[in-house]
Amino acid sequence: MKRFYFAIIIFLLCTVSISAKKKNNGPDPYAWRNTQPLGNRYRVPVDTLMLNYYSTDLPTSYSTAYGYTGNLGGPGLSKVFFERPEMPQFIFKEPYSHWIKTPANFDFYNSRIPITFLSYLSGGSKTNKQEDLRATFSGNVNKQLAFGASMDYVLSRGHYQSLATKDFSWQLFGSYIGEKYELQVLFNTLNFVNQENGGITDDNEILHPENLAGGQTLDSKSVNVNLTDAYNRVRGKNYYATQRYKLGFYRTEERDTSKVEIFVPVTSFIHTIEYNDNMRRFVNNDASEGAKYFKNTYLNNNRTNDSTSYWSLKNTFGVSLLEGFNKYAKMGLAAYLTYEVRRFKLMADTIPIDYISKPEVPSLTGDSYRYSYARNSQYYTDNILWVGAEVSKQQGKVLTYYAKGQLGLTGPEAGSLDIDGHINTRFPIFKDTVQLRAYGFFKNTEPAFYYKHYVSNHFVWDNSNFGKIRRFRVGGEFSVPRWGTRLNVGVENIQNYVYFGNDCLPKQESSILQVFSATLQQDFHFGPFNLDNQLVYQKSSKSSVIPLPDFSVYSNLYFLFRIAKVLHVQLGADFRYYTKYYGEAYEPAILSFHTQNDVKIGGYPLMNAYINMKLKQTRFYVMYSHANQGLFGGKNSFTLPHYPLPPSMLQIGISIDFAN
Secondary structure: OHHHHHHHHHHHHHHHHHHOOOOOOOOOOEEEEEOOOOOOEEEEOOOOOOOOHHHHHOHHHHOOOEEEOOOOOOOEEEOOHHHOOOOOOOHHHHHHOOOOOOOOOOOEEEOOOOEEEEEEEEEOOOOOOEEEEEEEEEEEOOOOEEEEEEEEEEEEOOOOOOOOEEEEEEEEEEEEEOOOEEEEEEEEEEEEEEEOOOOEOOOHHHHOHHHOOOOOOOOHHHOOEOOOOEEEEEEEEEEEEEEEEEEEEEEEEEEOOEEEEEEEEEEEEEEEEEEEEEEEEEEEOOHHHHHHHOOOOOOOOOOEEEEEEEEEEEEEEEEEEOOOOOOOOOOEEEEEEEEEEEEEEOOOOOOOHHHHOOOOOOOOOOHHHHHHHHHOOOEEEEEEEEEEEEEEEOOOOOEEEEEEEEEEOOHHHOOOEEEEEEEEEEEEEOOEEEEEEEEEEEEEEOOOHHHHEEEOOOOEEEOOOOOOEEEEEEEEEEEEHHHOEEEEEEEEEEEEEEEEOOOOOEEEEEEEEEEEEEEEEEEEEEOOEEEEEEEEEEEEOOOOOOOOOOEEEEEEEEEEEEEOOOEEEEEEEEEEEEOOEOOOEEEOOOOEEEOOOOOOEOOOOEEEEEEEEEEOOEEEEEEEEOOOOOOOOOOOOEEEOOEEOOOOEEEEEEEEEEEO
């Protein structure tokens, strides 16, 4: 509680001091992101909004339906299939995708005066404290040149045994946005360490504690877990730079009473370079626990110390004809070449041939596998050349569109094809505006490397025969912003889908699978009363391969009002629910999620009560998360098999936008 009162004091002092500042009439800072791989800039909102700021450190808020290991900063996945990102080559980063900055989701800033965003989010008691410290600084040397830095540090002890997390990432970035030349640079590093407890040993300690010895509800720290001395570490470096030089002409325009020469770009020459370096390690120091938890042990019976690493270097050279330089240039066109080198390192092959040929070793059977594996090197290098093109129309209010396609020419991606795009239009109806969007993609690409090759103490596989994954998705979206209505309907067909099966080994499903998804968002606003709703319906043609909850619901009931005309307040409670299904389980030794048909999860409501406030440049909230625990909904609070939600706790957060 001392930190809670300390945070309130800081909040009051900062808001008083900020309120006392004179109003600055200069231009507001703005932010943008880059499309990949050509680095086209597009504006995004600066993170200063008050609405729903309380959910910043709620993993369950990352999706309408979300599953995670029960601790802030831990692995998780969206249960909404269309929200899942494409699997990266280094698949061990995907469970942390919400926390990892990339060139595609990183915000660059431009500000007339230096800006600093500082936030501290906290919750729990001394034994299960979770803390998240974030900071971003950006400043301009002049109108064109800007530099900045940011960091995010999550330290959470966890409500259950051996589930602590320590996630740290930091970035240095800069940009030069000139009339003819543009440059954007990002240096990004991360180091995530997560203790792994393998889930609780007996779900009845949560579901039916009255039937256990003593007949009393256990404290969360007293619940028995499978692993007590194991952890995963994921490290990463991402260095990125994109530059372009524009050719064009000057055009004279009249502004007020003077004439001004404006540079009109016609053609851009583009170069983008990106380097990725990743390492993953899994350690389990308790051999007796490992022998009970893992079905197989191949390398070391006394201790597990698995590691693998990957790096890639990608260069893209492109040329684009820009949209709108004259009345006949109705669209933008671009073509590019990408050359990529990938390098993977697996653990050395030390498994005796006579051992892996034993029939009782289920994951290593078959002579064809045995002999090919024995010859494999621990290093794999791929050289890949892509050729691609883009066409887009982003100017205009009636019709805009974008399409991109690329074809693999060499290496394992030879013959790979990746095409995606969307088209948007709008038209008036009943004094409102209806927005329509159609989207789709076709992909015929190689499975990620680690689906095909992997060596570790408990899991080994070689799936060189995996074929390309073919995916075709089409969908459409209808929205009327004034009504608070948005309906998105889509369907995807997948052939050769790759997933982790019940035995935690990669499988490839040769039959054609289909996933249908419909999302309805409907918001209601009556004066200070607000009710935001989202309903997701999904259907998988083969739930044993792609398990999904049929229905997922999110509702947020709140009141918006002001106190003394300056303090903005959002007071309310939110609610999440999804139907029961055989959801994916988590396997720490491969840091991935796999299918299972033993335990159903879902059917449990989750509610959070909160008050969210903003005064000038300061945001502040107090929240009681998992507020319905013990009140209604039962006790089946598992978002993953054997991983329950954390118990109810008080959480606070403060964020200050300093204008230096």
